[in-house]
Structures are given as C-alpha cells and as structure tokens.
Amino acid sequence: MAQPATKAPVSLGADHKALIVHRLRRVHREPGADHKHPVNQAHYEDSTLSERLADRVAAVIGSWPFIIAQSFLMVVWVYLNVWAIFIAHWDPYPFILLNLVLSFQATYAGPIVLLAGNRQSQKDRITLEHAADESDKGEQHITKILVEIKKNTELTLQILRELEAEPS
Amino acid sequence: MASEGSVPTARQRVARQHKHPVNQLFHDEATVGERVADKAASGIGSWWFLAIQSVFIAIWIVINSIEFFTHKWDVYPFILLNLAFTIQAAFTGPVLLLSGNRQAQKDRLRLEHTAEVAETAEKSTLEILEEIERNTEATLKVLEHLKKRRGAKGGAQA
Numbered sequence: 001m002a003q004p005a006t007k008a009p010v011s012l013g014a015d016h017k018a019l020i021v022h023r024l025r026r027v028h029r030e031p032g033a034d035h036k037h038p039v040n041q042a043h044y045e046d047s048t049l050s051e052r053l054a055d056r057v058a059a060v061i062g063s064w065p066f067i068i069a070q071s072f073l074m075v076v077w078v079y080l081n082v083w084a085i086f087i088a089h090w091d092p093y094p095f096i097l098l099n100l101v102l103s104f105q106a107t108y109a110g111p112i113v114l115l116a117g118n119r120q121s122q123k124d125r126i127t128l129e130h131a132a133d134e135s136d137k138g139e140q141h142i143t144k145i146l147v148e149i150k151k152n153t154e155l156t157l158q159i160l161r162e163l164e165a166e167p168s
Numbered sequence: 169m170a171s172e173g174s175v176p177t178a179r180q181r182v183a184r185q186h187k188h189p190v191n192q193l194f195h196d197e198a199t200v201g202e203r204v205a206d207k208a209a210s211g212i213g214s215w216w217f218l219a220i221q222s223v224f225i226a227i228w229i230v231i232n233s234i235e236f237f238t239h240k241w242d243v244y245p246f247i248l249l250n251l252a253f254t255i256q257a258a259f260t261g262p263v264l265l266l267s268g269n270r271q272a273q274k275d276r277l278r279l280e281h282t283a284e285v286a287e288t289a290e291k292s293t294l295e296i297l298e299e300i301e302r303n304t305e306a307t308l309k310v311l312e313h314l315k316k317r318r319g320a321k322g323g324a325q326a
Contacts, residue, residue: 031212040276049306062265064201070258092249102251102258107192109261115267120275127279134286141293155307 011067039130043123047084051119070105073100190278202270209267212260221256225249 035041046054060066077098081089091097186192196238211217217254228249231237 015284029311035276035278035280040279040283044276053294058265059269061262062267063262064205064266067259067262067266070262074255093243095251097245097248097249099254102254105255105258106261109258109265113261113264113268116265116272120268120272123272127275138289138293141290141297145293145297145300148297148304152300152307155304155311157277159307159314162311162318166318 039123039127042126054112054115054119057112061112062116074102188276188278188281190281192279194274205263205266208263212263292317 035044051163077091078095079088081091081098082093186195228242229246230245232240232242232249233244
C-alpha cells in the first residue's frame with residue numbers, strides 16, 4: 001500500500017507579511033481592486049455610485065493634504081485681514097466671515113462622518129452574516145468528520161470482537 | 169499582567185507584542201502621517217482633552233465677563249471664542265474621517281487575511297475527512313479479510 005503523503009502544517013510565512021504590507025500600501029492608490037474576501041468584494045467592488053462618492057469624499061476630507069490646506073488657508077485669511085496693506089480687509093477681527101465658512105465646513109463634515117460610519121457598520125453587519133454562514137459550513141464539515149470517525153470506531157470494534165471470538 | 173488564559177486588554181496588548189499579523193503590520197508599518205493621525209485621534213478622543221478644553225473655556229469666559237479682570241479681549245457674546253470652537257470643530261471632522269479611513273483600511277486587510285486563513289483551514293479539514301475515509305476503507309477491508317478467514321476456518325472445523 002502506498003504511503004500517504006505527509007504535509008507540513010500550512011502556516012502563513014514571511015511572504016504573507018509582505019503581501020499584507022503590499023495591500024496596505026496599494027489600497028491608498030487604487031481602492032476596489034481584486035479582493036479575496038467576499039465581504040470586501042461586495043463592499044468595494046459592487047458598491048453603488050452614491051456609495052463610491054461617499055467613500056471618495058470621506059477619503060478626501062479625511063486626509064493630511066486637506067487638513068494642511070485648510071490650516072494654510074486659515075492662516076492666509078487671518079494674515080490678509082490683519083496685516084495686508086495692498087488689499088481691503090474684507091473680514092476684520094474677530095473674523096466673523098471666517099467663522100461662517102468654517103461652520104459651513106463643520107456642518108457638512110458631521111453628516112459625512114456619519115455617512116462613512118454607516119457604511120462601515122453596514123459592512124460590519126454583512127461581515128458577521130458571512131461569518132455565520134462560514135461557521136455553519138465548518139460545523140457541517142466537523143459533523144461529517146465525526147460521523148466518519150464513529151463509523152471507523154464501529155468497524156474497529158467489530159474487528160476486536162472477531163479477534164476475541166477466535167480460538168487462540 | 170493578565171493571568172493565564174484570560175484575554176489581555178488593549179492596553180496590555182499595546183505594551184506587548186501584537187499577535188495578529190494585521191495588528192502587527194498596522195502598528196509596525198505605519199508611516200509618519202499615519203502615526204500622527206493615530207495620536208491625534210486618540211488625543212482628541214480622550215477625557216483629558218475634554219477636561220482641558222472645558223477648563224480653557226471656563227477661564228476664557230470668566231476673564232472676559234467679570235469686572236475684576238481689566239484685560240478683556242473677547243467680551244460678551246464671545247465672538248472670538250465662537251471662532252475658536254468652530255476651528256476646533258473644523259479640524260475634528262477631518263481628523264475623525266482620517267482615523268475612520270484608517271480603521272476601514274484595517275478592516276479591509278483583516279478580512280483579506282481572514283479569507284486566506286479560512287481557505288487554509290478548510291483545506292486542512294477536508295484533508296482530515298479524506299484521511300479518515302481512507303482509514304475507514306482500510307479497516308473495512310481488514311474486517312472482511314478476518315471474516316473470510318474465520319469462515320474458512322469454521323467450515324474446516326464443521
């Protein structure tokens with residue numbers, strides 16, 4: 001009888017680490033490309049136009065370039081309205097118009113944060129549903145294995161009985 | 169220190185090594201911008217920040233409304249304080265999204281990792297099942313063989 005091919009236990013090695021790093025860097029540039037997990041596929045690759053837009057807006061506002069640009073514009077605004085000599089001061093101290101502009105931004109940022117949060121919690125929900133399906137599948141496999149082992153034990157016991165009944 | 173068998177808290181985990189590869193890489197491979205984003209989010213989202221902000225606001229209002237203090241820069245209705253609040257809110261939103269985006273990215277990586285692990289696990293499970301089926305077949309053959317031998321012996325004796 002042929003010897004069964006024994007395999008070393010499958011482990012996620014060093015190249016797996018490199019793979020995750022690669023993904024970590026890549027998703028910044030091209031979101032929605034070749035996902036393996038079905039929930040990721042559904043969430044990113046099958047997203048609707050409005051969902052894509054929500055992701056894009058959240059990605060733009062929640063980025064360092066946005067924060068840095070906003071800071072820069074604020075400083076320029078204050079500078080021009082306090083020290084500029086070549087143009088009229090359109091919003092002198094205490095900068096009521098700047099206040100309005102920033103309030104405007106904050107008024108929209110709040111709902112956009114919730115938009116992104118809702119999308120994330122929706123993903124969480126389908127992740128859990130998928131996990132439940134997977135665990136059902138796993139349980140089926142385990143039940144099959146158990147049935148098979150019981151069958152095996154039954155046969156082995158029969159062999160034992162046969163051997164015991166055999167006159168020595 | 170967590171006792172044997174209990175789940176360590178986040179604080180204990182941060183101090184020690186992470187075990188999950190996605191946690192490890194998210195922590196170890198973070199760029200400067202990502203590190204600052206994490207720090208900013210955890211700084212703003214803390215009781216310390218809220219407490220300091222409250223004290224700051226209280227001092228501002230007290231100095232600008234009580235007769236005793238002579239140097240007032242923002243009298244009632246505190247328009248400059250309003251601007252300060254707005255600036256805070258205008259930055260909190262983007263920082264919130266920044267940290268949310270980072271969490272979403274982590275979630276994405278975690279699921280990809282899960283998919284790979286699940287694939288390996290399923291392969292192993294199916295291999296185990298196959299192996300047991302092979303074993304059952306072999307055992308069945310042994311039983312048949314034994315019965316045949318016993319039958320032949322019994323026939324000879326009778």
